[in-house]
Amino acid sequence: MGSLAKATAESSVDQLTILSKAIEEKTQILANKLRAKGLGAPSFQADGLSDFPLNEVDDEAIKVRQEIIALTKELHDLVLGPREWLKTMAWDAISYIPLHAICEFRIAEAVPLSGSITYEELAVKVHRLSGTTIIPSDLRRILRLAITNNMFHEPKIGSVAHNRTSLLLLDDTALANWAAFFTMDMMGPVANTVAAMKKWPGSQEANETGVNITFNHNDSFFDHLQADEALARRYATMLQSHGSREGYDISYTVSGYPWARLGSSTVVDMGGSEGVVSFAVAEQSPQLRFIVQDLAGMRTPEAIDKIPKNLTNRVSLTTHDFFQPQTESADAYLFRHIFHAFSDKYAIDILRALVPALRPGARVIINDIVLPAPGLLSQLEEKSIRTMDVLMKTVCNSREREVDDWRSLFEQADKRFRWQGAWKSSGKLWFIESIWEP
Numbered sequence: 302m303g304s305l306a307k308a309t310a311e312s313s314v315d316q317l318t319i320l321s322k323a324i325e326e327k328t329q330i331l332a333n334k335l336r337a338k339g340l341g342a343p344s345f346q347a348d349g350l351s352d353f354p355l356n357e358v359d360d361e362a363i364k365v366r367q368e369i370i371a372l373t374k375e376l377h378d379l380v381l382g383p384r385e386w387l388k389t390m391a392w393d394a395i396s397y398i399p400l401h402a403i404c405e406f407r408i409a410e411a412v413p414l415s416g417s418i419t420y421e422e423l424a425v426k427v428h429r430l431s432g433t434t435i436i437p438s439d440l441r442r443i444l445r446l447a448i449t450n451n452m453f454h455e456p457k458i459g460s461v462a463h464n465r466t467s468l469l470l471l472d473d474t475a476l477a478n479w480a481a482f483f484t485m486d487m488m489g490p491v492a493n494t495v496a497a498m499k500k501w502p503g504s505q506e507a508n509e510t511g512v513n514i515t516f517n518h519n520d521s522f523f524d525h526l527q528a529d530e531a532l533a534r535r536y537a538t539m540l541q542s543h544g545s546r547e548g549y550d551i552s553y554t555v556s557g558y559p560w561a562r563l564g565s566s567t568v569v570d571m572g573g574s575e576g577v578v579s580f581a582v583a584e585q586s587p588q589l590r591f592i593v594q595d596l597a598g599m600r601t602p603e604a605i606d607k608i609p610k611n612l613t614n615r616v617s618l619t620t621h622d623f624f625q626p627q628t629e630s631a632d633a634y635l636f637r638h639i640f641h642a643f644s645d646k647y648a649i650d651i652l653r654a655l656v657p658a659l660r661p662g663a664r665v666i667i668n669d670i671v672l673p674a675p676g677l678l679s680q681l682e683e684k685s686i687r688t689m690d691v692l693m694k695t696v697c698n699s700r701e702r703e704v705d706d707w708r709s710l711f712e713q714a715d716k717r718f719r720w721q722g723a724w725k726s727s728g729k730l731w732f733i734e735s736i737w738e739p
């Protein structure tokens with residue numbers, strides 16, 4: 302071995318010990334913090350803790366935990382090595398079959414809450430619950446793979462029991478719907494995304510996607526959802542699980558923008574759904590009025606009834622399709638979590654539809670995801686945001702955007718939009734702003 306190759310070999314071995322030492326040190330810090338407060342750590346035992354007690358520890362513990370997650374992954378991947386890593390990545394798709402089967406055949410409901418059940422007895426219960434015949438040997442192979450992925454356990458050979466992960470499917474409806482949606486409803490579209498890219502290269506149309514190939518129709522994803530009541534319910538329920546993820550809380554929309562500088566103004570909350578974002582900002586900004594626009598389907602009498610009594614004189618829920626020319630001449634137009642569902646072609650149409658109502662100085666305030674430059678975030682954070690970007694391709698040919706993409710969107714829509722900049726709130730969403738200067 303030459304000296305350079307030897308040095309490289311040594312430093313690659315050093316990297317393993319550097320990582321393991323850092324993991325040990327940080328785990329010690331975390332364990333001390335938990336012990337000091339008498340807190341437990343998560344466990345896969347049926348009676349274990351399903352979540353790290355994030356709300357009960359200080360900021361340093363939260364940071365150290367993130368670092369341990371990143372470091373252990375790095376060490377794991379390095380010890381595996383690139384060849385095995387690639388093999389594992391390609392092969393792991395098979396692991397989604399058990400999760401899909403568990404959701405589809407209601408297996409978590411069929412396993413008793415305590416004690417265990419034989420695969421033969423389980424087959425009878427699964428048939429009763431789901432109407433599908435699964436032979437015991439298929440149930441056994443499906444669940445034994447699930448067990449290797451930390452779901453269920455087999456306390457004695459031939460009998461299966463719950464563990465903490467599988468119990469979550471019964472305890473947490475939003476999470477159960479999250480698992481069901483991404484397996485039962487999305488595995489086909491995910492598998493057909495590349496076929497859609499071949500069939501419709503570079504498409505910006507919402508009905509030329511993996512969803513269309515899988516279900517063989519020409520509807521957009523949202524029409525596809527509306528056509529199937531069970532699917533629409535699964536989607537709406539799983540969104541609660543998404544919405545409750547760290548960093549997406551409405552409080553960041555309230556605290557992340559200098560609302561006070563708008564003075565006594567009217568804000569149009571575009572695609573504002575039932576108004577919860579406007580309610581939250583209005584509570585904190587007594588000088589602001591809000592007009593919440595959304596499609597007619599969102600304007601049920603129950604939704605109108607939900608306006609808090611103290612806000613009825615400042616917040617109104619109205620109907621407007623944001624592709625149609627805007628009729629409300631206001632000081633600001635807020636778009637929270639809207640544009641990432643539209644390809645550039647349609648996002649530009651939405652911005653142009655504002656123009657008839659815009660008066661000089663009117664602001665367009667966007668609160669949405671911004672893609673980071675590569676390598677800026679931790680690998681895990683970057684993976685999460687890039688997964689969302691590719692998922693938008695699968696679902697509707699839309700996209701997440703970097704700061705320059707947002708800027709370009711305004712430029713393409715109309716040169717009279719004056720770019721004000723983009724900044725991150727303390728949560729995960731950014732604010733992106735332009736002013737109308739005719």
Ligand SMILES: C[S@@+](CC[C@H](N)C(=O)[O-])C[C@H]1O[C@@H](n2cnc3c(N)ncnc32)[C@H](O)[C@@H]1O
Pocket residue numbers: 571572573574575578594595596599621622623624636637638639
């Ligand atoms: C992801 S939700 C965001 C809701 C809200 N802005 C928030 O941040 O919680 C997207 C919203 O856009 C609405 N929407 C979709 N197409 C629309 C259109 N053409 N005109 C107006 N609203 C629309 C939907 O009904 C839905 O309420």
